[in-house]
Amino acid sequence: MSEERLSLGKDLVGLEHLSAEQLQMILDTAEPFKEISERRIKKVPVLRGKTIVNLFFEASTRTRISFEFAEKRLSADTVNISSSGSSVVKGETLVDTARNLEAMRIDMVVIRHGASGAARFLAERIPSNVINAGDGWHEHPTQGLLDLLTIRDHRGPLQGLKVCIVGDILHSRVARSNIYGLRTLGAEVAVCGPRTLMPPSPEEMGCTVFTHVEEAIEWADVLNVLRLQLERMEGGYVPSLREYNRIWGVSSRRLEAAPRDILVLHPGPMNRGVEIDSDVADGDHSVILNQVTNGVAVRMAVLYLLAGGQPEKAEAAKQGAES
Ligand code: CP
Numbered sequence: 001m002s003e004e005r006l007s008l009g010k011d012l013v014g015l016e017h018l019s020a021e022q023l024q025m026i027l028d029t030a031e032p033f034k035e036i037s038e039r040r041i042k043k044v045p046v047l048r049g050k051t052i053v054n055l056f057f058e059a060s061t062r063t064r065i066s067f068e069f070a071e072k073r074l075s076a077d078t079v080n081i082s083s084s085g086s087s088v089v090k091g092e093t094l095v096d097t098a099r100n101l102e103a104m105r106i107d108m109v110v111i112r113h114g115a116s117g118a119a120r121f122l123a124e125r126i127p128s129n130v131i132n133a134g135d136g137w138h139e140h141p142t143q144g145l146l147d148l149l150t151i152r153d154h155r156g157p158l159q160g161l162k163v164c165i166v167g168d169i170l171h172s173r174v175a176r177s178n179i180y181g182l183r184t185l186g187a188e189v190a191v192c193g194p195r196t197l198m199p200p201s202p203e204e205m206g207c208t209v210f211t212h213v214e215e216a217i218e219w220a221d222v223l224n225v226l227r228l229q230l231e232r233m234e235g236g237y238v239p240s241l242r243e244y245n246r247i248w249g250v251s252s253r254r255l256e257a258a259p260r261d262i263l264v265l266h267p268g269p270m271n272r273g274v275e276i277d278s279d280v281a282d283g284d285h286s287v288i289l290n291q292v293t294n295g296v297a298v299r300m301a302v303l304y305l306l307a308g309g310q311p312e313k314a315e316a317a318k319q320g321a322e323s
Contacts, residue, residue, distance in 0.1 A: 005310070006021055006022060006025055006311075007305070008022060008025075008026070008302070008305050008306055010123065010129055010130075010306070011119070011123040011129055011130040011131065011132075011306070012129075012130075012131045012132060012141050012142070012302055012306065013119045013120045013123055013130065013132045013139070013141070014119075014132060014138065014139035014141050014176075014177065014180070015139065015141045015144050015145070015177045015180040015181040015184070016139065016176075016180045018180075018181075018184065019184070020184050020185055020186075023145070023148065023181055023184055023185055024185075025305070025311050026145055026298065026301050026302060026305065027145065027148060027149050027152060027298075027301075028311060029301035029304060029305060029309075029311045029314050030145075030149055030294070030297040030298045030300065030301040031297075032314045032315040032318055033296075033297045033300040033301055033304070033314065033318060034293075034294070034297040035318075036073050036297075036300070036318060037069075037073065037293070037296050037297065042069075042073045043072070043073055043075060044073065044074060044075065044317075044318045044319075044320065045075045045320055046074040046075065046300075046304055046309065046317050046318060047071065047074040047075055047076035047303060047304070047307060048075040048076075049077075050076040050077070050107045050108065050307060051076065051077045051078075051079070051104075051105070051106045051107050051108075052071050052076045052077070052078050052079075052106070052107060052108040052109070052110065052303070053078075053079050053080075053081060053101050053106050053108070053109050053110070054067055054068060054071075054078060054079070054080045054081065054110045054133075055081050055097070055098075055101075055109055055110065055111045055112070056080070056081070056082050056083075056111075056112045056133070057082070057083040057088070057094075057111070057112060057113045057114060057118075058112050058113065058114050058134070060112055060133070060134070061268075061269065062267075062268055062269075062292055062295060063112065063133045063134060063140075063142070063143070063295070064080070064112070064133070066292070066295040066296045066299055067110050067131075067133060067142075067299050068080065069296050070296050070297075070299035070300040070303055071303060073296070073300065074300055074303060074304065076107075076108075076303070079106075081097075094113070094118060094121070094122060095121075095122070095125055098122055098125065098126050098128075099125075099126065101128075102126050102127070102128060106128055107128055107129065107307070108128055108129040108130070108131065108303070108306065108307070109122065109126070109128050109129070109130050109131070110131045110133050111130060111131070111132065111133060111135070112133040112134045112135070113134075113135050113136070114135075114136055115135060115136050116135055116136030116137050116138035116173075117135060117136070117138060118135045118136070119131075119132035119133075119135045119138075120132075120135075129306040129307070131302060131303075131306065134173050135173065136173065137170075137171055137172070137173055137176075138173055138176065139173050139176050139177045139180075140173040140174050140176075140177050140267075141177050142295070142298055142299055142302060143173075143174050143177060143178075143267050143295075144174065144177025144178050144180065144181045145177075145181065145298045145302070146291055146294045146295040146298040146299075147174075147178055147181075147224060147265055147267070147291060148178075148181050148182065148185065149294045149297070149298055150265060150287050150290050150291045150294050151163065151222055151263065151265070153287075153290065153294070154263050154287055154290075155221060155222065155263060157185075157186075158182060158185040158186060158187045159185065159186035159187070160186060160187070160188065161187045161188070161221050161222060162187070162188045162190070162219055162220050162221045162222070163178070163182050163187050163188070163189055163190070163220065163221065163222040163223075163224060164189075164190040164191065164192055164210065164216040164217075164219060164220040164222070164223055164224070165178055165179070165189070165190070165191050165192070165207075165223075165224045165226060166191075166192045166193060166213060166216060166223055166224070166225045166226065166248065166250060166275070167192075167193050167197070167225055167226035167227065167228060167248065167275045168193060168197045168226050168227065168228050168229050168237075168275075169191045169193055169197060169198050169199060169202065169226070170196075170197045170198060170199050170237075171197070171229040172226050172229065174224075174226060174267045175191065175226060178224060179191075179205050179206070179207060183205075183206050188208070189205075189206060189207050189208070190207055190208035190209065190210055190216060190219060190220065191207045191208075191209055191210070192209070192210040192211070192212075192213055192215070192216040192248070193211075193226075193248060194211075194237070194238055194244075194247075194248065195211065196236070196237045196238065197228075197237055197238070213247070213248050213249075213250065213254060214254060214257065217250075217254055217255060217257060217258050217262065218257070218258070218259060220258075220262060221260060221262065221263065222262065222263045222264075222265065223250060223262060223263070223264050223265070224265040224266070224267075225250050225264060225265065225266045225275050225276045226266070226267065226275065227266070227267070227268070227269060227270065227271055227275060228241070228244060228271055228274055228275050230271070241271070241274050244274060244275070245273060245274050245275070245277075248275070249273075249274065249275060249276065249277060250264065250275065250276045250277065250280050251277040251279070251280060252277065252279045252280055252283060255280060255285060261285070262285055263285060263287055264276075264280055264281075264283075264285040264286045264287070264288070265286075265287055265288065265291055266281065266286075266288050266291075267291070268288065268291075268292070270288075301314070304317070
């Protein structure tokens, strides 16, 4: 009897419904792809002939550029579209935009959109693979994956590890993807921040809740510090940025009280001096730039797997053999 091959399916919309085996498959597939970015000539023929559209309706530095690097380093043909430079400004809908791209025979769409559910909406309407690069407050699955990979690189298996997500949980798609991925892989997850920036029931997502950052630092092996999403706030969530930093900011003074060597992540972009102080962001606990490096490998892995690549053949595929 032949075993059914593990796959991701057609799309990557979120981490909520992925199994531990699927998450491990993505992380393990990212491992051999890391080395491509260290080469002098950073190009392998893994996705030769594939056409990928990066459709970004919201600003992005890390995600957009690392998807584009991942695609180009795997030899895909890529096109970048932002809402401001497209017919979206003339009122064209998301589906019409995508159907017109489909008519030009594309293979994959990477989408960032301000509306929660936009990636799923698109995935259900077009035959191309759809990858969610962040949709509203919903999920940012490749950020969650690169965070998992970075934690695993520095602390080993996630089972039993204590990870606290600190800051603006309410507005954060990164928090949601982290919670789903970490919990599925057996980590203990906590959230910490002002009550005004907490979703209604973090406990129902399996999270411990801390209201004092000192308690979170006492408890955690890993802190994932989130950006205060100033663009999604109408005001009134926090008294002032200075007050926020005084009460919840991650500073080296606070980290000195940690009972263990704590790892600090931040998805970026950072508000230095608000949720994280510069001496922490640039200090020994920080793996923030490792996250960015891992983002390219994780996105290569997701592109490869959605294109039908087999995890056990990733090493051979990157050397140029058929996958
Ligand atoms: N972490 C992240 O999503 O950053 P960008 O908004 O720059 O893509």
